[in-house]
Amino acid sequence: MINAREGVISRAGVPSGVVNLTSVYELFKEKMKGFELIPLEEDLQQRVTVEPCQLRILSCSIPDYWFITMEAECGLTELGLYRVLVLTEDICLADFDVGNVPMLRVAGVNVIACLPFWIYLTEEFLRKYSVYVTDVEKGLVESLFRWAMKVKLPDKETVSGRYLRDVMELMSDWNASSITDVIDRVE
Numbered sequence: 001m002i003n004a005r006e007g008v009i010s011r012a013g014v015p016s017g018v019v020n021l022t023s024v025y026e027l028f029k030e031k032m033k034g035f036e037l038i039p040l041e042e043d044l045q046q047r048v049t050v051e052p053c054q055l056r057i058l059s060c061s062i063p064d065y066w067f068i069t070m071e072a073e074c075g076l077t078e079l080g081l082y083r084v085l086v087l088t089e090d091i092c093l094a095d096f097d098v099g100n101v102p103m104l105r106v107a108g109v110n111v112i113a114c115l116p117f118w119i120y121l122t123e124e125f126l127r128k129y130s131v132y133v134t135d136v137e138k139g140l141v142e143s144l145f146r147w148a149m150k151v152k153l154p155d156k157e158t159v160s161g162r163y164l165r166d167v168m169e170l171m172s173d174w175n176a177s178s179i180t181d182v183i184d185r186v187e
Helices: 021-032 073-079 123-129 138-150 159-186
Strands: 054-058 065-071 081-088 103-106 110-122 130-135
Touching (some): 110 138, 123 159
Antiparallel strands (some): 065 081
16 A cells, blocks of 8 residues: 555655756657557456555556546546546656655655646546556545645646646546546436
8 A cells, every 4th residue: 555654755766867858758749659548358357346545557558657546526436437646657747846746656666746637537447447556545645636636737838738738638538438428327
């Protein structure tokens, strides 16, 4: 389990130095051309049920994205909809407010940065396209969500601003179709 004391790290956990963000962003854009979701095999989908406060990694051709599941508002989780915080391994591009973007160390190996937005995904999507990693302490999840709610996105003219908007655009169809699926179930 990732908890607040052990999970959040400082910038000391990330290599320092001068990084040409424009070059990193261009590499990101290039690798995203080959992006595709990879469905999990049926037996893997059923191993761990989706619940709030789970860290999951997206199953895709470029495994840079992680999710933390949360309950959706108004009891929509009972209908299979989850609010999901998005995290990434693209530390250089995600750390738009140097030193103030929450970062987690996972299993002592991966360092992931919390992005300043969330999406909604159905339980079916999460089962089909994400792999359970570990549980996350509820207090830490709430703290990350409060940060995502209050932080201001960087200007769209900055490299980090363009990166964040690209990631939001990538996930926008998943978000919209998940919400639509739940609305259809209710009707």
